[in-house]
Amino acid sequence: MYNKEKTTSTLLHALYDNVTCPDGWVPFLQQIAVHFDSPSATLRITDRENPVVHQSFSTGLDQGLDYDHEAVIFDPFRASLANGPLGKVHTSSELISDRAFEHCDHYQLFFRPNGNFYAMGAQFERDESSAMHIGIHRPRSRGMFTQQEKAQLEDLSGHFRRVVQLTRLTNQVQVALTQAHNAFNALSFGVWMLDSELRCQWHNRAAEDALTAHCFGLRQRNGQLTIDENTAGAALMQASRKLKKGESQCESVQLSASGASLILFGSRMAALPSSWKVGHSATIIVFLLDPHMAVLLDHARLKNLYSLTAAEARLVDLLVRGLDVTEASAYLHVTTHTTRSQLKSIMQKTEVTRQPDLMRKLLLSGGLVNYE
Structure with missing residues (x-):
């Protein structure tokens, strides 16, 4: 007897444990195929209008016409998936009779060489130009997919969407971290x-x-x-x-x-x-x-952001390198009074009241550092 809670729990553990890792769709597809007594399963990102596959993961499909570049053109289920409600599971037997499917190009060129006949699937994520869908297939001898099996797969559709969103967010975080690391490097x-x-x-x-x-x-x-x-x-x-x-x-x-x-x-x-x-x-x-280590701030940006003068920018260069007011004055061949006046002006323009806060603002503002 179908236990919805137990079934969903088992598959959700497999989904979240695998798919949040790189290349984790294939291990999950292997598990969901076994659960539905099917030798093969796929997950694809396809164009919503044209027969183009942007990305594909599969298990158990080792023979027949290559779907990604050839068989997608003959797929009779594309339109139903694309036009149906998001998350709605379709079975092949509902969309086309067994006799008609047996004589169609898609079966002869793709399903038959892989030993499959029946399929069920759902489109669970869409954006402006592409969509993501999952498909599960099995031989005719194992029988068509049932309403109960449809219900099981539909129970998972919302979770598929959440996993994709989680993966997308994780990738965005990784990109941001990589960019930050590159900036610091x-x-x-x-x-x-x-x-x-x-x-x-x-x-x-x-x-x-x-x-x-x-x-x-x-x-x-x-x-x-x-x-x-x-x-x-x-x-x-x-x-x-x-x-x-x-x-x-x-x-x-x-x-x-x-x-x-x-x-x-x-x-x-x-x-x-x-x-x-x-x-x-x-x-x-x-x-x-x-x-003694050159730390080059972008003077043009300093001028644009804080309206620093050329003399003030030169002083900031020395302060960032670790010199104090006396050392900076000697280096610039000006009096300490002049240097203190310039420092006061710099702090007013950068809206800080303490020299450590000035250092913090300059050092932590990566955009001020000229990497070229």
Whole structure:
């Protein structure tokens, strides 16, 4: 006897466990084919108007005319799937008589070589130009698909749609993460994403190079960012504690007399309930700044966004490299009074009141960095 709840539960586990992974449709199709006592099943994305297949997954179809490029032209079920209600399951025996199907090109060129005769399927997702549908097939000897089997497949149609939407969203997130990683990798200075215990969650190429060369004593031990020099190492731990307690949102650790330093920012992530058992997440962003390392900001964008003058843009370049006001004044051959006046103007234009906030705005605004 058909147990709707048990059947749906079993197939949903297979659907969500498999299809949210890359190339997971084929393992699911194998399971759903077995469930419906069928040797083959397909999932395809096709053009809504023309006999064109954009993407196809299948199991059990190893012989006969290639559907994706040839047999799709002869498919007598395309119009019914495309014009019927979304999620409505159709069976081949409802759409065409056995005798008529037996003499049609689609059966002779595609179904017969694969050992199949009956089919059922549904179109469950559509956009402006394409649609996604699932099909299940079996030999004539196993009998036509029943109303009960139609009901089982229709029970799953809404879940097919949700899985596709979930997969699409996951892909969008992955693309966004890849773009963000590429942007950080294009930076000439090191960037680390750390948890509150300084365990590294991610770092860019410049950070990897700094760790490999042990620049300024920077190392990664047991996944944790450390500094060989005792004073700097202690300062790094103290900075992380202050960020963790919320006593500060920005800390710096001097690495050398030449002005090289680490700038640590506390990320503003919402706290998760303590009952949630989740892995360590990145809560600290660290930048390695070295006055001897060129960090080129896009002056044209600075001018467009904040109306900075050429002199103010030159000062910002030096501040981002880690120089303080006195060092920047000496480098630019101007008085500290002039530099302080320019800094005050820059902060007004960028709408910040503290120098660490200015650094945060410049460093975290990826669009200001000229990657070319």
